[in-house]
Amino acid sequence: MSHSEDEYSLHTSHIGNDVSEDPVQDHRPRLLIMGLRRSGKSSIQKVVFHKMAANETLFLESTNKIIKENITSFIDFQVWDFPGQIDYFDTATYDSDVIFGEYGALIFVIDAQDDYIEALNRLHQTVLRAHEKNKNLTFEVFIHKVDALSDEFKIDTQRDIQQRTTDELADVGLENVPLSFYLTSIYDHSIFEAFSKVIQKLIPQLPTLENLLNILCANSGIEKAFLFDVNSKIYIATDSSPVDMQTYEICSDMIDVIIDISEIYGRTTSFHQINDELYGDDQTQVETNGKAGNYGTTTDTANDAASLIKLNNGMVLCLRGVNRFLALVCLLRSDNFEKHGLIDYNFQCFKQAIAEVFELKRRSAERLRHEGMRLSGDVNEGG
Numbered sequence: 001m002s003h004s005e006d007e008y009s010l011h012t013s014h015i016g017n018d019v020s021e022d023p024v025q026d027h028r029p030r031l032l033i034m035g036l037r038r039s040g041k042s043s044i045q046k047v048v049f050h051k052m053a054a055n056e057t058l059f060l061e062s063t064n065k066i067i068k069e070n071i072t073s074f075i076d077f078q079v080w081d082f083p084g085q086i087d088y089f090d091t092a093t094y095d096s097d098v099i100f101g102e103y104g105a106l107i108f109v110i111d112a113q114d115d116y117i118e119a120l121n122r123l124h125q126t127v128l129r130a131h132e133k134n135k136n137l138t139f140e141v142f143i144h145k146v147d148a149l150s151d152e153f154k155i156d157t158q159r160d161i162q163q164r165t166t167d168e169l170a171d172v173g174l175e176n177v178p179l180s181f182y183l184t185s186i187y188d189h190s191i192f193e194a195f196s197k198v199i200q201k202l203i204p205q206l207p208t209l210e211n212l213l214n215i216l217c218a219n220s221g222i223e224k225a226f227l228f229d230v231n232s233k234i235y236i237a238t239d240s241s242p243v244d245m246q247t248y249e250i251c252s253d254m255i256d257v258i259i260d261i262s263e264i265y266g267r268t269t270s271f272h273q274i275n276d277e278l279y280g281d282d283q284t285q286v287e288t289n290g291k292a293g294n295y296g297t298t299t300d301t302a303n304d305a306a307s308l309i310k311l312n313n314g315m316v317l318c319l320r321g322v323n324r325f326l327a328l329v330c331l332l333r334s335d336n337f338e339k340h341g342l343i344d345y346n347f348q349c350f351k352q353a354i355a356e357v358f359e360l361k362r363r364s365a366e367r368l369r370h371e372g373m374r375l376s377g378d379v380n381e382g383g
């Protein structure tokens, strides 16, 4: 699967208090990443959206102004990284109506390896003020850097943070604020899984996507299917069977394997069998075929990408490109894969349905844009 800078481009801009925006772009959903200094905000953003290796974040400089980034993907959204030390409710410097006014989510990062009392105070203040500005904002608390904690301690920490936060909010009459808690670390898949859940809340088409995945799984003998945003490895939807972390990890790793192979062999790839050391299993094989095969990888366009990894436990991992941003990764029994003609047919129907869902979305965005332009034209003429 190929991906170019262009296709998955990230545009970064830096802003101070002058949040001057393109009125059309301004309406993309916004992810605000906040928390105390050194809690890990920039690291999270670099690892998820820039493929930075987790240990390289050790050398990140402290952020000293708000960094705004447009993520161009299956849904266009903005990520705003806030420096830990600023007071974004200081009305003389920051316009909190602009910062909190948009549709989106506020991610609050708490360093779980540190004493978190101050962070909880800050979280409380932030939720209070941001909720006052925008009742539709969802609050996502990342209890972060949990890689150094034992399983038992992780659970206790989550329980304690959750309890204190909800109690304090209930004391001021805010028991119904939408607040979710996640245990995260950049050293494993937990940060991608948490981001997936946050992003899914911003996708109005989620129930339709889940429904399509359920139908595909039921009719193709698929155990579990994820629809991934290839660039970030965030999954934007999965079928309604429970997500087991190991399955998610192996599906997500498959994307890396395929991208790495594509980068090495490019579109000339014909057939490779690679001993897959990824899972310590020398019988696991990755097959990346050219278009001629019944199934395989065509690496020239992400849309056509298809690949198969046979695991030695009788399961098969199967990847199919859906469009230039999305890929479907499924896990199924190899017996069921014998009917791969049927699976291919079902997949084509699924791909078509996804295209229609996003075409509808594109058309309504276009209509909004036209209406926006007409409105701003009217304003200009009037002025």
Ligand SMILES: Nc1nc2c(ncn2[C@@H]2O[C@H](COP(=O)(O)OP(=O)(O)OP(=O)(O)O)[C@@H](O)[C@H]2O)c(=O)[nH]1
Residues within 6 Å of the ligand: 035, 036, 037, 038, 039, 040, 041, 042, 043, 044, 054, 056, 057, 058, 059, 060, 061, 062, 063, 064, 082, 083, 084, 085, 144, 145, 146, 147, 148, 184, 185, 186, 187
């Ligand atoms: N162990 C561990 N360390 C982490 C994790 N995430 C970030 N860090 C480390 O935490 C330190 C601070 O990370 P930053 O991303 O710079 O923190 P920040 O919140 O952006 O800091 P400011 O820009 O000062 O607000 C770095 O040394 C990271 O390597 C994690 O999940 N686990």
